[in-house]
């Protein structure tokens with residue numbers, strides 16, 4: 518008896534899925550803004566991380582790993598660049614709605630820093646980083662609930678990282694691009710769940 522017959526197919530190196538690759542469906546999005554994902558060190562290895570899809574989809578998106586002891590040099594470079602005006606996307610009492618941004622008048626693109634991790638990790642990253650606390654803060658005004666059910670311990674109204682990206686694009690007037698991301702994500706979630714159950718998505722559930 519060959520063991521090959523019962524072994525799982527190899528995961529696609531691009532999307533990590535075994536039964537139904539979604540790499541060719543990742544949208545290619547351009548917008549006049551930069552989203553910097555500041556990831557908790559635990560985040561990149563989680564298969565439930567959705568920030569990687571934002572990184573693959575949005576041309577102007579970068580990923581940085583948070584360090585407790587010092588600010589990330591590459592991210593500081595972006596914050597100090599003449600090209601951008603930096604904001605931290607984080608809901609606090611003094612956060613302003615995204616629509617209040619006045620960067621366009623200053624000829625600068627918004628640099629939006631998104632804390633990528635569980636909400637407990639995000640709050641810790643902010644608490645331990647003076648350089649983040651010093652940034653002006655923006656909050657989203659989502660009108661829909663998260664579709665993302667893969668993680669436990671999520672607070673109501675907490676969007677996953679990819680949904681945050683889609684919401685940012687929508688609130689800045691990039692409606693079509695936002696919908697492209699949402700559309701991809703909706704499909705990915707179905708494929709991901711089928712993949713975890715050990716099969717490809719059935720044709721009648723496929724992307725319409």
Ligand SMILES: [Zn+2]
Nearest residue numbers: 529532538540
């Ligand atoms: Zn793939």
